[in-house]
Amino acid sequence: MTKARLGILAVGAVATVFAxxxxxxxxxxxxxxxxxGFFTYSAGAAIAKVAADGGLNLRVKPxxxxxxxxxxxxxxxxQFGLANxxxxxxxxxxxVIYKDKPQxxxxxxxxxxxxxxxxxxxxxxxxxxxxxLKGKRVPSDYxxxxxxxxxTKGSLANGGLSYDDVQKVPVPNVVGGADEFAKGxxxxxxxxxxxxxxxxxxxxxxxxxxxxxxxxKEAMDRLRKFIPVAYATQVxxxxxxxGVDGPTWVYAYDYLxxxxxxxxxxxxxxxxxxxxxxxxxxxxxFGALNGFDPKRMVxxxxxxxxxPGAIKFYKEIGQWPPKSGS
Numbered sequence: 001m002t003k004a005r006l007g008i009l010a011v012g013a014v015a016t017v018f019a020x021x022x023x024x025x026x027x028x029x030x031x032x033x034x035x036x037g038f039f040t041y042s043a044g045a046a047i048a049k050v051a052a053d054g055g056l057n058l059r060v061k062p063x064x065x066x067x068x069x070x071x072x073x074x075x076x077x078x079q080f081g082l083a084n085x086x087x088x089x090x091x092x093x094x095x096v097i098y099k100d101k102p103q104x105x106x107x108x109x110x111x112x113x114x115x116x117x118x119x120x121x122x123x124x125x126x127x128x129x130x131x132x133l134k135g136k137r138v139p140s141d142y143x144x145x146x147x148x149x150x151x152t153k154g155s156l157a158n159g160g161l162s163y164d165d166v167q168k169v170p171v172p173n174v175v176g177g178a179d180e181f182a183k184g185x186x187x188x189x190x191x192x193x194x195x196x197x198x199x200x201x202x203x204x205x206x207x208x209x210x211x212x213x214x215x216x217k218e219a220m221d222r223l224r225k226f227i228p229v230a231y232a233t234q235v236x237x238x239x240x241x242x243g244v245d246g247p248t249w250v251y252a253y254d255y256l257x258x259x260x261x262x263x264x265x266x267x268x269x270x271x272x273x274x275x276x277x278x279x280x281x282x283x284x285x286f287g288a289l290n291g292f293d294p295k296r297m298v299x300x301x302x303x304x305x306x307x308p309g310a311i312k313f314y315k316e317i318g319q320w321p322p323k324s325g326s
Contacts, residue, residue: 027057027267028057028058028059029056029057029058029059029079029080029263029267030058030059030060030061030077030078030079030080031044031047031048031058031059031060031061031078031079031080031081031082032044032061032063032069032070032072032073032078032080032081032082033045033060033061033062033063033069033081033082034062034063034064034065034066034145034173034174034175035062035063035064035173035175036062037175037195037196037197037200038062038065038173038174038175038195038197039115039191039192039194039195039255039288040066040082040083040255041060041062042195042196042286042288043082043112043113043255043286043288043289044060044082045060045285045286046281046282046285046286046289047257047271047275047282048060049281049285050274050275050278050281050282050285051271051274053278053281054270054274054278056267056270056271056274058080058271061078063144064144064145064172064173065142065144065145065146065148065172065173065174066081066082066083066084066087066145066147067087067097067144067145067146067147068144068145069081070083070087070088070091070103070106070258071091071101071103073103073106073258073259073260074091074103074104074105074106074260075105075260076105076260076262078260079259079260079263079267080109080257080258080259080260080263080271081257081258081259082112082255082256082257082258083255083256083258084115084147084253084254084255084256085229085253085254085255085256085301085304086147086150086151086227086228086229086230086253087147088106088108088256088258088301088304089229089301089302089303089304090147091103091106092104092106092303092304092305093303096150097146097147097149097150104261105260105261105262106258106259106260106261106304107258107259107260107261107268107305107306107307107310108256108257108258108259108301108304108305108306108307108310109256109257109258109259109268109271109272109275109306109307109309109310110256110257110272110275110276110297110298110310111254111255111256111293111296111297111298111299112254112255112256112257112289112292113254113255113288113289113291113292113293114233114252114253114254114255114291115192115252115253115254115255116192116193116194116235116250116251116252117148117151117155117190117191117192117193117253118155118190118191118192118193118210118211118213118250118251119133119155119188119189119190119210119211120181120188120189120190120191120198120201120208120209120210120211120243121187121188121208121209121211122205122206122207122208122209123206123207123208123209123243124206124207125187125209127187127188127211128211129159129211129212129214130155130156130158130159130161130211130212130213130214131159131160131161132159133156133159133161133165133166133187133188134161134165134166135165135166135167136166136167136187136188137166137167137169137185137186137187137188138152138156138163138166138167138168138169138186138187138188139152139169139170139171139176139177139180139181139186139188139189139190140152140163140168140169140170140171141168141170141171142171142172142173142174142177143170143171143172143173144172144173145172145173145174148173148174148177148190150226150227151190151226151227152190153226154223154224154225154226154227154230154251155190155213155223155251157222157223157225157226158213158214158219158220158222158223158251159214159219160219160222169185169186174190174191174192174197175197177189177190177191178191178197178198178200178201181201181205182201182204182205188211189201192288193210193235193241193243193244193250193288194240194241194287194288195288198242198243199240199242202242202243207243208242208243209243209245210235210243210244210248210250212248212249212250213232213249213250213251214249215232215249220232220251223251227251227253229253229254230251230252230253231251231252231253232249232250232251232252233249233250233251233252234247234248234249234250235247235248235250236248239287240287240288254299257271257275259307259309259310261307263307263309264309265307265308265309265312266309267309268307268308268309268310269309269310269312269313272297272309272310272313272314273313275292275294275297276294276297276313276317277294279292279293279294295319297314297319298310298314298319298320298322299322300322
């Protein structure tokens, strides 16, 4: 591990929160993410590095999962956070995992990148499709990362299965699921494609293989009953894509950078501009951010609103309002 990467991780362990009224130059803003090894931690560290280089003090504050820190962003305990579009929608509307607990002060800064939360099995496993998971041991519950429970149900539905068709293995979060798999206590695990943890497990067990989704309309309709924002796409083998041996159909959904509604507009504007202008640096800090597209930082998300500071920047570059179908 390079000294630069160690520096990023060290920054991620620090969390200091001041009043929003403090001048931008002196303020340290916190960014809620998952723990080290999570996609959100690595992405957050990459964003924090770009922000620091641009004069904005953004410190990663790690938690056990998104469900543990999204309410903190809503409450202003963390000024920023990373969460997927599905969980953000549920949080704003007070539905499903946030039933009767709406989070009205969440605002979007930017669409970060498509995220591929997929099932992986051992490379030599006889399991070839999601339907083959019938009767097998599957991580479940995800106490501190409840949206993963919804994603698991959606992935199983793609293969025509439900929790009734598998053996549930309760885990606290996505890393816990990967660890149970590596220890031989589960036959599959779910993780974000391109994450360091997938490569780690790949090395531990002698190779992993990505299970493809069924991209037929019928199968994707079953998946979208649980993950309405999902879309089917193909991924290719490449550096960092452990488990991908050839063109493989997966489902994706977008990850977002969030802010509390009361964060100063100028701060959000600055962060938005820094991300837009420094895609190469973001990707260099975390390879999965190669999927970040500065031309696709906004989209219509219905009840989920963008922060005024971000909107100001998007108007300047002609990305606002979102184009139809974006």
